[in-house]
Amino acid sequence: MAVTAGRRERLLASSWWRAAAAIGAGALPALTFPAPSLWWLGYVALVPWLLLLRSATTARRAALLGWLGGAGFLLAVHHWLLPSLHVFILVLAGLLGLLWVPWGVLAYRLLGGSPGPGRVAAALLVLPSGWLLAELVRSWEYLGGPWGLLGAGQWQVAPALRLASVGGVWLVGFLLVAVNVALAALISAPRARRTALGGVLACGAVVGWVWAWAPVPEPAGTMRVAIVQPGVIDGPGSVGRRFDREEELTRTLAGRRVDLVVWGESSVGQDLGSRPDLRERLAALSRTVGADLLVNVDARRSDRPGIFKSSVLVGPDGPTGDRYDKMRLVPFGEYIPARSLLGWATSVGKAATEDRRRGDGPVVMRLPDANGGQRIGPLVCFESAFPDMSRRLARDGAQLLVAQSATSTFQHSWAPYQHASLAALRAAETWRPMVHATLTGVSTVADPHGHLIGERLGPDRSAAAVYDVPLARGTSPYVRTGDWVLYGSLAVLAVTCAVEGLRFLRRRVRKPAPERE
Structure with a gap:
């Protein structure tokens, strides 16, 4: 039986459909890593997820889609752990996926509706910074370490390797997210297409500058x-x-x-x-x-x-x-975090029965x-x-x-x-x-x-x-200067939080006081 136009619209608006789409969209970037090594997909892999986030009806819905997309990404990148951790991998993906909740809300706030040049320009800085914050937190060794960082999918691309010598894998990831944000804005923000196109050109200019002027090893x-x-x-x-x-x-x-x-x-x-x-x-x-x-x-x-x-x-x-x-030991493979609470993982997978000891330096x-x-x-x-x-x-x-x-x-x-x-x-x-x-x-x-x-x-x-x-x-610039991309991203997010806080306070001050009887 043919699906009517009204039913199709209701299906597309369904929360279940959007939830499934968010999980699939979040998993898409995993194809950039080996063995598939579809490195070129990295420049568009986040666009479907971003379009879902910007079209959310509320910030709460965007947070949910950010969480589900993050869980889908982690499940796809770590799917090979399933034989060892069994159902526990679902628990881990669900918990770590929460790190993308702020990113989902930021995407909704900056790209939702009909954003102008100002919001899109902000998104080109804020959304890559928010992505790196999620990657930074999950890179903590006790949360699994930095396996599957987005920039790592470009390991065989010569210009990306030059970028890594300047700002590490973090700079590669930042520019990848920025390109995806610009492409999503080109599709969904007609009022700011020049700004979005300028974002793509700016990313290309950074890569070109590094390729032409960054030092190389002797x-x-x-x-x-x-x-x-x-x-x-x-x-x-x-x-x-x-x-x-x-x-x-x-x-x-x-x-x-x-x-x-x-x-x-x-x-x-x-x-x-x-x-x-x-x-x-x-x-x-x-x-x-x-x-x-x-x-x-x-x-x-x-x-x-x-x-x-x-x-x-x-x-x-x-x-x-x-x-x-x-x-730095492999969680569950070489030790169990909080073994008194999570020791049951040894009964459902191949988790370590005895914790390995750590070196001193x-x-x-x-x-x-x-x-x-x-x-x-x-x-x-x-x-x-x-x-x-x-x-x-x-x-x-x-x-x-x-x-x-x-x-x-x-x-x-x-x-x-x-x-x-x-x-x-x-x-x-x-x-x-x-x-x-x-x-x-x-x-x-x-x-x-x-x-x-x-x-x-x-x-x-x-x-x-x-x-x-x-x-x-x-000495490479990255060894010399360290994680300057991460520090810059944290500064961008701090400024964003300060601006949002000031706007909130202004709204509270301007709100008229209730009249007394």
Whole structure:
């Protein structure tokens, strides 16, 4: 039966339809990340959501659509966690989606109705700032960390990588939201189309200026780095068999004049302090290859209480004493926040049954002079998602960033590709090449410009690969100036709140007092 025009209008006005549309519109930007990598979609992905928000009937409805869209975005970006967290992922998405409630209200206030040039000009600054505020809050390590920042979807776009060297992934995200706001205004605000078009041109001008005038890293030689990726090894005795496979692959590097060999996260399953046999086997490998090994130990320590994940540098005489203990742990995967309240998560998913312990601070390790004497800055697993950690290592003198990872649980999802893409962003931000070495998943290397080099080892590979990694000297603008984009966004929001507060007070003052009888 044909749907009448009146029924169609009622359907489009339905709260249920708009709620479902908000969830779908919020999920759309997730397609810009690997594996789909539809990076070009990022420039229009927020437009449907913005149009829904501006057409809300009340600010309360806009807040609801902002919440549902935020939940949809987080569900789409983290959908690969579903096998591990089950229904709990819905709870997390619902809670974190609340961070987009203010953004929804701002979009309604600035773009709703028939906005003029002034409101659209304000929206071009305020809405990107509001988006970054939501990303900043959810980037707190105890809320899951900065996985899936909007700007990270542009990791393979050369102009975006140049922007990252100036303002980090935050500048890329700010301009992306601004372009989306301008396009939404072009569609829905006929009175301010010139302002919206000017916003698009201004964003393009910023990108052009950075491309033409921003400094670039200066070459400073090369370093030969080998990645050992054993691949998926399951079943009884998997820890020992994985070590045997890593040992076998490392021996093939003999005579290839490497400066450093990197193993993935949890590549060693026993504490080296209590296993002299493993220490000797690793030292023998170092002597055979002629280079130090950076391994990763996931075990209960013999010298400190608790389980640590640690990057350990091993030379021809055994561990050199350089050790980095992972500082930022994966919520639920490596510890449970507020375990007394949320401990039940272990019964519905693969949450950690015992909390890992945290390290005390970042560490910069120095290789022997025979292998170039370079300084390396290790990171473990999703620590590569935190821009401040790689920036700190670069400021502390690291010439090479190394991220050791393992994505065995999520081997056949988008997660390994998303994780590997972060190497490009961190390298571009810091002007320091980054090695992303995985136990399983995707291993890759990015040069100081953020461009991937050499062979990428995919999830189906069990191999050892050697990379000639270009080094760079100098300090990137982002390392030098820090998160100025975030501070600027917070200032914009503070001014917006002050202006709205003054307007509210003026309305109260002008409101006539009730007449007395």
